[in-house]
Amino acid sequence: MEGAQDCNLDEDSWIRVNSVEDLASVCEDACEQMYSLYFSDLREMEQLTGFSWVKRVEVSLNISGLRNVHTLRGFDNLEFSNVVVLENNFRLKTIEGFGALKEVNYLELEQMDGIDTIQAFDNLEFMGPAGDFSDSFGFFLTSMDGIIHLEGLHKVREAGIVAIQYNENLESIDIMDSVEEIRSLSIRDNPKLSSLGEWPNLRRAHWGIEVHDTPNLRRCEVEALIDQLEERPENVELSGLSDAPCD
Structure with a gap:
């Protein structure tokens, strides 16, 4: 952390890291706060580690399209980033770090089949304001085919959209057991999913709940989740679910 400094926070001052040379420059600057930080390619590298000096990213931390990186380990002191996107990192097998991160408005994990945990x-x-319909804030898990049992995020108390979609091997969900309110829950095209988990403290889904094309998930389980809310959301859409009875 020694030598960390504030750098350019002007709008549109993206820091892009596509090569080892770019990476060396970012490490030399050691910016404690950044406007946006974007990693891609880095074909010369198999591990992306460090960045313990980064505490805040005002707009977006985006790690996408890494060619050969199999281990992401770092950002241990990052406390806030408006947006965090990790996607299309096809050889990535390990994500570690982010231990100080308590607040994001948007977290997206997409198309990283080597990842089996969040x-x-x-x-x-x-994870985003539950009552704000002006932006698509929340948690988005899409086409993460390495995840069989989705577990974690148990300290989250408020979230925007919670969208879990197109995960071919996902069988069960056990997340957000502290969450009290969300904007909406969207479950779509998870062919093996058979359990939504408990969601014991969820009381409000401000916009709605939609669950589609998840044939092993029982409709009665989804209805039980809706029934525990303080009031039924205005928007409820359920289709392509199992009609098997609940115990």
Whole structure:
């Protein structure tokens, strides 16, 4: 952390890291706060580690399209980033770090089949405002075919959209057992999913709940989740579910 400094926070001052040379420059600057930080390619590298000096990213931390990186380990002191996106990192097998990250407005994990856990983000407490319909804030898990049992995010108390979609091998969900309110829950095209988990403290889904094309998930389980809310959301859409009875 020694030598960390504030750098350019002007709008549109993206820091892009596509090569080892770019990476060396970012490490030399050691910016404690950044406007946006974008990693891609880095074909010369198999591990992306460090960045313990980064505490805040005002707009977006985006790690996408890494060619050969199999281990992401770092950002241990990052406390806030408006957006965090990790996607299309096809050889990535390990995500570690992010232990200080408590607040994001948007977290997206997409198309990283080597990843089987989201526990790097277990200290998050806030994932977007539940009552704000003006932006698509929340948690988005899409086409993460390495995840069989989705577990974590148990400290989150408020979230925007919770969208879990197109995960071919996902069988069960056990997340957000502290969450009290969300904007909406969207479950779609998870062919093996058979359990939504408990959601014991969820009381409000401000916009709605939609569950589609998840044939092993029982409709009665979804209805039980809706029934525990303080009031039924205005928007409820259920289709392509199992009609098997609940115990």
